Each structure stands twice: as C-alpha cells, then as structure tokens.
Amino acid sequence: MQQMLLDINPLPLPTLENFLPGRNAELMHTLANILSGEEKERFIYLWGNPGCGKSHLLQAIVMAYTQKNTKAMYGCAKNYQRFCVDNAVDCFVIDDIDYLDAAGQAELFSLYNRLREEGHSLLLVSGSTAPVYLNMRQDLVTRLGWGLVYQVHELTEEEKIFAMQAHATDCGYMLSQEICLYLLRHGRRDLPSLMMTLDALDRYSLVHQRPITIPLLRELLQVDS
CATH class of the missing domain: 1.10.8 (Helicase, Ruva Protein; domain 3)
Incomplete structure (x- = not known):
C-alpha cells in the first residue's frame, strides 16, 4: 500500500496558468476569451474521465472571476444542497452534475432557463460524459448541449x-x-x-x-x- 508523507506541501491553487493544456488548446483558448470578454457564449459544458482536470479548470475560472472583483459561485453536485440564485452572481460553476438527484436537476434546469433569459451570467458545468449520454432528465440534457461542449483530454x-x-x-x-x-x-x-x-x-x-x-x-x- 502507498502512503504519502504527512509533510507534503498542499497543492497550489488551481489557475489556468498552472494547467498543462496538452490536447486541450482550443478549450484553454475559449476559457481565456471568456475572461477577456471576447467569448459571447455563456453556457459551457466540460466532460472527461476522473483526473483529467475538469475540477481544476472550473475552480480556476472561479478564482479568475474573483480576482477581477466579480462574483462567482462554485458548487459540487456530490455535496449538493441548493444552488445560489443571487442575481448578482456573474459566474455559476457546478462540478460533477452526474450526481444531481431529481430535485437538483430541476433546480439546475430552472437556473439554466433564468440565466438564458437574463443573458449576462456564465454557467460552467462538468460531468463524466458527453451530454447526450447523461442519465438525467432529457430537457436538461438538451439544454446542456445547446452551449459549447468540450471533452477535457487527460495528458498522455x-x-x-x-x-x-x-x-x-x-x-x-x-x-x-x-x-x-x-x-x-x-x-x-x-x-x-x-x-x-x-x-x-x-x-x-x-x-x-x-x-x-x-x-x-x-x-x-x-x-x-
């Protein structure tokens, strides 16, 4: 059995700069454009295998928004309670949406529709597979596929x-x-x-x-x- 030393330094905070892009150059370009205001799409879905870096990228976007003095919210569906519905939030980030139960899916569906109607906040979510293969309510799956969809490729x-x-x-x-x-x-x-x-x-x-x-x-x- 492997046992790591207890005195290992904590991992550095996730940023776009300390993410090695590998085959994800197009995705990284899109995320950079979002932060610079050059990307107009407000709905982005990332998917990939465990360890590919999805959570790193989602948390990096939240940090980048926070550093710009804009309000961002990060939530993981594994620990889902309720989504923030604050109108002042500029960026909603939800990780591992595969774990949402029926109530959570309904809330995400409502959040998506509200943000689409308002047209200014970013919704960035992640899952383990492409939207079409998600075992979730179909109206939500359809909406997740309306925006930009990227597979996050693990490094070789x-x-x-x-x-x-x-x-x-x-x-x-x-x-x-x-x-x-x-x-x-x-x-x-x-x-x-x-x-x-x-x-x-x-x-x-x-x-x-x-x-x-x-x-x-x-x-x-x-x-x-």
Missing part, C-alpha cells in the same frame, strides 16, 4: 513525463524516465499529485543526502518491492 503518459522532468529541472535536479514511469505505475496519475510527490521526493533526498533512485522513492512511498 509522454506529456506527463515531460511535465515531471521539466518540473524537476526547474527545481534544480535531473529526473530519470525510470523514476517517472515508476510513479505512473505506482502512484496517483493526476498531474498535481505527481508534482506533489516529486517535491516530497526532492526534500527527502536532500534531508537524507541520498540521490534520487527507485529504492529511495520506494522508501518515501513505503511501497513493497
């Missing part, structure tokens, strides 16, 4: 290795492909977790005055050989 293994090695170089050490592959095989594969592990490995190596090797990484993670 090669892209993750490149990102890890670039991060290591920025921190002043060389990282072998062997170490990268080991992390991809034995750890969490999302990029923030991989970077967090690398930072812990770097500190562990410095504290113990030992080079970064597979045995040192196993020791850090307490993984059996």
